[in-house]
Amino acid sequence: MKKFFARAYLILILLLLYAPLIFIAVSSFTESRVLGNWTGFSTKLYSNLFSGSMQGAAGSLMTAVYNTLIIALVASLVATLLGTLAAIGIFYSRSRAKNAVMFLNNIPMVNPDVITGVSLFLLFVFLGVTQGYVSVILAHITFCTPYVVLNVLPKLHQMNSNTYEAALDLGATPAQALRKVMVPQLLPGMLTGFILSFTMSLDDFAVTFFTRGTVGLETLSTYIYTDARKGGLTPELRPLMTIIFIVIFVLLLIFNIRQERAAKKKALLK
């Protein structure tokens, strides 16, 4: 009996969590402009989405998707690079400097997005940085980097610090030692940091909203916001959301399976 309630409770929670997603996914397969009406099965919304001709109240939806992806990709790549170097620097500094820098690193993560957004906006205006792609990417790099630092540091602690010296000893220049010996050992942490950055950049709204300027740059989140304010959501958003959800779900699945396999392999060797 106790088991039954426990299970029912779990199912209820999962249902609440996933109901909106399922609802959107189901209604992406009908033509009705009003969300919630079922006017028969159709894939017209999907073909509209990919024909590219689709124009919403806030311009082209597909352009917003491209912008989002490009910004996320560039920002998370740069953040991974910067964050890894920062983590190495922090790891090898004296404990006092280390604590100070770690404190500074952690602040942006707990800082509300709105404040990060507004302060970056003011900074960019002050420095005369072009508002648009450049400012948004810079802003995203800013809030992604600390997450990379946090994911790379534990890998540095796990690493035998003599391996870097061993590489130098065997004739590697410091740059070669970094590339051939350190990076391969830090790679899992860098990858996690990259994926985290990518997803955070994808769904960021507040920071993007404040730093995109007035040139009409739209990412997915700002597009949806503008669209919703100008009367109703574009129906083509439903298939888009469905696709994004499925892609992320599959990625997560692959990631988890890989991790499980690695853990099993390690346990086998011990």
Next chain:
Amino acid sequence: MSKEGIIISLEHLSKWFGDKRVLDDVSLTIKKGEFVTILGPSGCGKTTTLRIIAGFETPDDGNVYIGGSLMNRVQPHKRPVNTVFQRYALFPHLNVFDNIAFGLKLKGVSRSEIETRVMRVLKMVGMTDYEWRNVDSLSGGQQQRVAIARAIVNQPEVLLLDEPLSALDHKMRKDMQIELKQMHKQLGITFVYVTHDQEEALTLSDTVVVMNEGVVQQIGSPTDIYNEPVNCFVADFIGESNIFNGTMIADRKVSFMGHEFECVDEGFGENVPVDVVVRPEDIYIMARTDRGQFHGVVSSCIFKGVHYEIIVNTPDGYELMIQDYNPFEAGMEVSMIIKPSDIQVMRKERITNTLEGEMIDQTHVELLGCGFECLPQEGLAAGNKVRVEVDFDKVELTDDKRDGTCEGDITFILYKADHWHLTVRAENGENIYVDTQDVWEDRDIVGINIRPEDMRITRAEESAA
């Protein structure tokens, strides 16, 4: 000495980590093809010396020459040396073959030559057929072999080994010692080996460098170091020994344990306090007879495999350790003889504590970083620099550090047949030496007290600065 044949030369190296001086004026020359071991307890600066040769640390003072050229500012990857690290430091993302080939690939050696050279060293370390194995799947001993192979495949002029066997079990270590010795002969290159294991040092090396607290204590062949230690530290650290306070009465005549002995040492002067070392196997023991030089009673006798270890107490309160092939029962009266050539006489480094201090007021003086009470000092004012002498046996140690005027920790314990001679490092890092009958433990934190009447205070000469 000619420059010819010298591969490494360290000149007056000093190194500080923060305010701690880890190397103090270390000088050393190493000949081509020599097997040199740097030996000392942990924290003596031996690993730092090795890391300076490898280029991972730069000396704050002094010069490093390898193959005749100055190397102070030369980066590790440009030095003709390779290192075997204590914890192997194999690259976990590469297999055995790629670990060993790492250095050769960087140098752009052709693929076929890499293959032959890797196979050759794998054979040498007895790891043929392991080339495609993941390094995580190897045992400690196997990883160590790969680490050695990875270093020697580059054919360095000097191989540096930082306690390479310390993580292996006893049997494995013995086997690897023999293999290392053979490898050294076969390769004909210079080995610089760091260890805290005196037996390992004596077994392997042509030359042993004994270090303590950042200072080279003695350099010599294993037999020199064992038979002719230059001070109590070396005598105590290498092998077993009986160490006594003695007095050199005249040339070839020394007194200790209340007896006069003939010895072979000369040139110390007359009635000079000295340290005397006698190895336990150099004391001849027999049933009580008038022919003995001195007499005692056996207090214990333990079988040690080849010999017996016998503890003898003399009527004057001295305790001796003696090794003999014959057992002597506890309680038995015995006589002992020591041959003149088996008595090693060493000049004392100090006969009393001499500390630099400063007057705080008429009845207080600052010593060892703490304020001590002293007798009223005429003619000395606050702020005057003073020199304070305190005899070893006049320093009192307390169990609870709060009972002491000053705090310190015991860094070295020497048994001197009838008392303990302790080295205590005070709060300010200065050493104070203590003679005591009480048993203390290494690394004990203690309180330090000195009675006012036991201080001899004199004004320090004003230095030119």
